[in-house]
Amino acid sequence: MDYFSPEVAKALHESLFPTKDVKYTTIEEYVLQTLGVTQTPSIEPEVFQRNFIYLMCNIIKDIKEIEDRLKTYRKEFDSLKSDKGLDTEYKRRKLKYFCEINKQAHKEICSFISDGLAKYLLDKSYDMLKREDEREGQFDIYSSLRYKYALHRKFFSYDYPFDAASKIEVYLRSKYELIDRPYEEMRLMDLLTKDPDAFWKKLYQYVDDDNIMDIIKETVENNYHLSKRKEIFETLNDLLSSLKYQSFITLGLIQIEGLFDDYCRLKFGENNTQGTLIEKVKKSLENNEFAFYRMYPYFALDIPKLRNEVAHTGMIQTEDTKKMVYNLILDLNTLAQMVIKESDFKFRTAQLIYEKISEFDFDSDDPKIVDNAYDRLLHEMLYYFEFPYDDFWNMIKNPNDYIDEIQFYKIKDLEEGYIDIPGIINSISEIVRSVGFWKAIHRLVKDNCKETSWWIEAEEFAKKMKNDYISILDQDAKAECIEVSRILDQLSKSKKSVKV
Structure with a gap:
């Protein structure tokens, strides 16, 4: 990647700060005084300048991305106002959630510019743009710690595949060492983008090869907090073995809320009022920022739509009940393991x-x-x-x-x-x-x-x-x-x- 040439940098400097108005010896001095910094950076002035330009370009890109997204979501939200259908109401709720978190991200970035930018720059002892080149586009967690949006940007998009993201953590934990999981997750999500059928085939094969439903049944049976559901999960296992998919889906969807209820009671006490499924999901995830951004949209905004369909019609209308069963098994496994992790620590x-x-x-x-x-x-x-x-x-x-x-x-x-x-x-x-x-x-x-x-x-x-x-x-x-x-x-x- 080419950097600013000295000539371009000089021209940019002279255009932004005409000589007749300049009161500072260098652009570094101007930036430091503008940011209210008295501390001398530990890196060369040229590198500090490059870091400042690099950081501001990323901030501008993030703000533009958020503002463009908000325009799209608001326009889509407004277009749904006249539609009173239940499916549309669920979509409005989801759009509202993404508008809210993107507005919060926009506000946080503005706060970072005012209160965090100077410290962030002073803490960097390396050329940020050069490091990005060396990583060849790979995610750099250290440069992404400036604010939540930089760290979790993919979770701010309505179109992100939250259903898949919510299902793969337990799979990754069972197959890979901790240090390898982030890279394997990137590969899996990349596979989902390029070849969705191959992605889902891989996960469904995991359900079959590892006998995940048997594992869930044994997990429930052998955990104090889940054991009260032993009969239900034995029934689910029998329904799966008998290929009674509609019955499995109807009973299994109810257990999604049940497992969140178990988690809330474990975390906050038996006498704590747990509330609706959406409230239970929020309470279960809100103390873990990454888990919340990753799982909340699916379990709080998508699953209720399916549960409502079961509540009103007694079944799910779908062309592929087997696929839905496999998805539900992966969801139940995710939530059962979440309860186990909390209760067994x-x-x-x-x-x-x-x-x-x-x-x-x-x-x-x-x-x-x-x-x-x-x-x-x-x-x-x-x-x-x-x-x-x-x-x-x-x-x-x-x-x-x-x-x-x-x-x-x-x-x-x-x-x-x-x-x-x-x-x-x-x-x-x-x-x-x-x-x-x-x-x-x-x-x-x-x-x-x-x-x-x-x-x-x-x-x-x-x-x-x-x-x-x-x-x-x-x-x-x-x-x-x-x-x-x-x-x-x-x-x-x-x-x-x-x-x-």
């Missing part, structure tokens, strides 16, 4: 921590070895504390609050030398209440929570554990917890005095 965390416990010697006659075991375990737990997920810690503190769920995973006639979920939870719960564990926390804060050596994650972990456990510990462990509290109080006072 606390148990997976417990299993990983227990694996570490098994490596350490807590029963040694040598106190130094025992102390070392607790110290190492504590550092492992600190890693999991950094994840903003409270269910694991709440379960370890109050296992009786989760007793039905924990006991669901109890293994009958467990062989000697093995341990099940209830045993793991009980073991970890006992350890975090032990005096040895609290001595380890005491050592941690004593060595790492002071003015000259301050480890913020250690302080936050100790503070949370102290607040959660001080009232329920036995006497010896509580004495160590009180010492931890005293050190944390001293640290807090010293930090306040430094600020003053």
Whole structure:
């Protein structure tokens, strides 16, 4: 790609900033002062100029793309005003959604120009245009972090195949390592564009070869939160085996909302009012920006149309019921795995921590070895504390609050030398209440929570554990917890005095 020649750059400079009005030595100086920046860029002035031009060209392109799209959607929305049909109403809802998110994107870009552009430029230590050339058009996540639209632009289009995008995540997770999935997804979506029949054939083959409906049935049967649907999914499996596709579709579509309901109850509590399907989809996805943009249009704006058809006619009018069945199986698999991922995280965390416990010697006659075991375990737990997920810690503190769920995973006639979920939870719960564990926390804060050596994650972990456990510990462990509290109080006072 050719860049601006010095002559073109000079002509552009002179046309934009005539000599008689110029008050700045260089265009870089003009840009910096215009943006209110006093910091000197870490890159060469020429590269900074090129980055500024490159970035502004991309911003202009994004704004134009959004404005053109909004004109098209508004025109189409207005053309539907006189049509009172139900199908048209669903289309209006979808157009309204895309108008709203594109207007939000436009507003965010304008805010970025005012408040984020300068910092973004100063953070870049490389030639942005040159890097784009080197990537040969491949997606660059780092340059796309300037605002949501740059990162998720494909999801702002009404015409994006959200139905396909919502179905492939579980497929990719089952077939490829994490590092390979983005590239494989790009290949799959490219295949969808070039040869839709080949794309869908690949996914339907996955359903058959991997026995996905059997997997869903077993997943439902073996998960505490889904097991109440065991009979329904057994029936779905029987309907599929009997080639009773209309019955499968009618029953399966209802389970879409059911699985979102399960997810909401798991995430927000049994007593939380879940609302309509659209509200459940929004609540389920809104804390994950990527998942929301990717899945909301399909599950909240397309699936309700199908459910409404079933509600009013008792069946689906389609020329290819088998294709719809396969699509529905992929949807049910996506949602079942979403519930599994949310519900099992606390148990997976417990299993990983227990694996570490098994490596350490807590029963040694040598106190130094025992102390070392607790110290190492504590550092492992600190890693999991950094994840903003409270269910694991709440379960370890109050296992009786989760007793039905924990006991669901109890293994009958467990062989000697093995341990099940209830045993793991009980073991970890006992350890975090032990005096040895609290001595380890005491050592941690004593060595790492002071003015000259301050480890913020250690302080936050100790503070949370102290607040959660001080009232329920036995006497010896509580004495160590009180010492931890005293050190944390001293640290807090010293930090306040430094600020003053």
